[in-house]
Amino acid sequence: MNEPMQDTLGSLVSRSARRNGAATALLEGGRRMSYAQLDEDSNRFAHYLLSSGLQPGDKVTMLSPNSMEFVVAAFGILKAGMVWVPINAMLSPTEVAYIAQHAEARLMVADAQLAAHPAWNAALPALGLPLLRCATGADSGDGTLAQAIAGQPGTAAELALDENALALIMYTSGTTGNPKGAMHSHRSVLAAVMSNAVTVSIVQQDVLSAILPLFHCAQFSMAAAGLACGAAISISRGFDPAAVLATLARDRVTLVAALPAMYGAMLMHPSRAGHDLSALRLAIYAMAPMAPELLRRLMQEFCPHFALGSGQTEMFPMTVYFPPDQQHRTGNCWGQATPVNDTAIMDTDGRLLGKGEIGEIVHRGPNAMLGYFKDPEATAATRRFGWHHTGDLGMWDEDGYLHFKGRLKDMIKTGGENVPAIRVEEALLGHPAVAVAAVVGLPHQEWIEAVTAFVCLKPGQAADADSLREHCRGTLAGFEIPKHIAIVDNLPMTSTGKIQKHVLRASHQALYAG
Known part of the structure; x- marks a missing residue:
């Protein structure tokens, strides 16, 4: 019988293994994993999942920082025809519980070190899900990934997978406060993946961070x-500038992707001069534009070629690319659309705007999500006039380059994370002393935008910034907790009683200066 033609995410690994199975696929510290082993181990995990009572289409969540085992588990889930639901490992237990329940998850794969932490020791069992520990190294004890795949076949599971089937749900914070699950098919992610490979010219000899x-x-x-x-993927478990510099040098990384703040930390680290970074051919920075002075120094002292990549969870990235040969441009220039999708500027009536006109940035293409899981209203709202609406304002310049001009959504983008202001406000309002709270993002050299709160207390009540931050730790992730809390007597209001956040932003632009 002929094997059914498959163009799915799992096929990426299988095809590379067939071409050159002995080549290194993953590097992590002193460990190496070949393409053949990655393909076989992910096949084994797929067999384990299918033999455990789960069915294709079931949701499997993952809560883990980066590791080789993360990659094995993710591709095993995809090869089993199940839906991969990765969860931000920096979220609070309350937020993780919401996502797992909303996604209707049947199993959770969690990093063993994270699961053993006191904060998660009780929280994970309380989810009521079967738990598999994703342990690194030689840990093959009960309930681990290593034990699960032991003895399973290394060949592909006999499944006829559909490229248009739901492959993954990635949750992204929305302005309503609750995260939304962006559903992607195998095809939509593959479209972005292949576009990225073409855009940055990846070859087999590359080592990507x-x-x-x-x-x-x-x-x-x-x-x-x-x-x-x-190509090979050099894995860092987290960001520590000294450790990452050592990894880039040891693994001879050729293509690195990081946040502007990370590049700044590596540039300024005293150990940088002792590491040979000459293998770097391209450095991509994401989430935000780079300060011109920092970019100039990085191009002189870190890597000669820098590029900006942008995108959204709903339109699998990259959607817009700012190439190295245009880095003389300054300001919030985001570049041009990547090969996979169209990008346009639209007014509120659905009219596409020309050069010099400011409107909402919209996209369309095969990398678009299927919709928001269990949220048809939000899906319809974001697909108006046949385009995906980003909630960002932009403008084309005379040369056809996109410039970011602001945000329609009340969303704070801090350190690469999306933080809805309403989520933080709700947490602050849960404190018995707080009467009114307004949260905005203010310019910050390290975080791009810093979560900043302005709070009015109830008459006769007392609280300080430290106690309010401590209160927030119970419901918010670390990156969502305000960097600064100002306790004020009143807030600027409209005649109808709405808080004027634009006034707060304008009058406190220099709060974090210096």
């Missing part, structure tokens, strides 16, 4: 692009 979290769409799409081309 995985410094950003693999549970985010940006890093996963770049890592998958590398795996599709037979």
Whole structure:
């Protein structure tokens, strides 16, 4: 019988393994994993999942920082025809519980070190899900990934998978406060992956970094692009400037992707001069434009070629690319659309705007999500006039380059994470002393935008910034907790009683200066 033709995410690994199984696929510290082993181990995990009572289409969540085992588990889930639901490992237990329940998950794969932490020791069992520990190294004890795959076949599971089937749900914070699950098919992610490979010219000889979290769409799409081309992926568990510099040098990384703040930390680190970074051919920065002075120094002292990549979870990245040969441009220039999708500027009536006109940035293409899981209203709202609406304002310049002009959504983008202001406000309002809270993002050299709160207390009540931050730790992730809380007597209001956040932003632009 002929094997059914498959164009799915799992096929990326299998095809590279067939071309050159002995080539290195993953590097992590002193460990190496070949394409043949990655293909076989992910096949084994797929067999385990299918033999455990789960069915194709079931949701499997993952809560883990970067590791080789993360990659094995993710591709095993996809090869089993199940739906991969990666969860941000920096979220609070309350937020993780919401996502797992909303996604209707049947199993959770969690990093063993994270699961053993006191904060998660009780929280994970309380989810009521079967738990498999994703342990690194030689840990093959009960309930681990290593034990699960032991003895399973290394060949592909006999499944007829559909490229248009739901492959993954990535949750992204929305302005309503609750995260929304962006559903992607195998086809939509593959479209982005192949576009990325072409855009940055990945070849088999490349070594790509995985410094950003693999549970985010940006890093996963770049890592998958590398795996599709037979390149190696150098994995960092987290960001520590000294450790990452050592990894870039040891693994002879050729293509690195990181946040502007990460590049700044590496540039300024005293150990940088002792590491040979000459293998770097391209450095991509994501999530935000780079300060011109920092970019100039990085191009002189870190890597001669820098590029900006942009995108959204709903439109698998990259959607817009700012190439190295245009880095003389300054300001919020985001570049041009990548090969996979169309990008336009639209007014509120659905009219596409020309050069010099400001409107909402919209996209369309095969990398678009299927919709938001269990949220048809939000799906319809974001697909008006046949385009995906980003909630960002932009403008084309005379040369056809996109410039970012602001945000329609009340969303704070801090350190590469999306933080809805309403989520933080709700947490602050849960404190018995707080009467009114307004949260905005203010310019910050390290975080791009810093979560900043302005709070009015109830008459006769007392609280300080430290106690309010401590209160927030119970419901918010670390990156969502305000960097600064100002306790004020009143807030600027409209005549109808709405808080004028634009006034707060304008009057406190220099709060974090210096």
